[in-house]
Amino acid sequence: KNQVEQSPQSLIILEGKNCTLQCNYTVSPFSNLRWYKQDTGRGPVSLTIMTFSENTKSNGRYTATLDADTKQSSLHITASQLSDSASYICVAKAAGNKLTFGGGTRVLVKP
């Protein structure tokens, strides 16, 4: 069964600090791994898409890593801003199949 698990479920960080979110996935055959940002009451917005051959990909202050051997990914947020407060959803795609979403990590950045 394809599934994605994220940790932690939620975290609180101070503005300007860094944080790292974790994702473990089980999809077969693996095609790509995505991270989305979802503001409260809004639809998810894509941050990164990585294939099995990509170890890291950045989008501004967001850096995603992928270890296809251990089936783990992380999303690192550098120098957090208040606007980073959102849910971050890890999504794995099996080849020729639909997306499998994790439950998300809710991040709250405090001033």
Place this chain on the structure above:
Amino acid sequence: DTGVSQDPRHKITKRGQNVTFRCDPISEHNRLYWYRQTLGQGPEFLTYFQNEAQLEKSRLLSDRFSAERPKGSFSTLEIQRTEQGDSAMYLCASSPGTGDYNEQFFGPGTRLTVL
């Protein structure tokens, strides 16, 4: 704004009533997806269209749910005889093609509350 749009943004209804939601995808995107998202959870796949053809339906899509995309452009999702368990955010997404790496662009969602 050329993104995915959904209407209405919020819907409050009484149990047993029928509701219909609309999704307008990004122009020329031939794939359209519907998802359901409950509070604190990630989106769950409901169904998707390739142009006007509905290619897959999740087991979550009971007989009370029906989706259409009659001309391969906008889509509607209807829920008949709503139940309190139907309360959720209904998200629509569109994609420009069929490849594994095509990005899905999400709309803002329709928040349904069934009283």
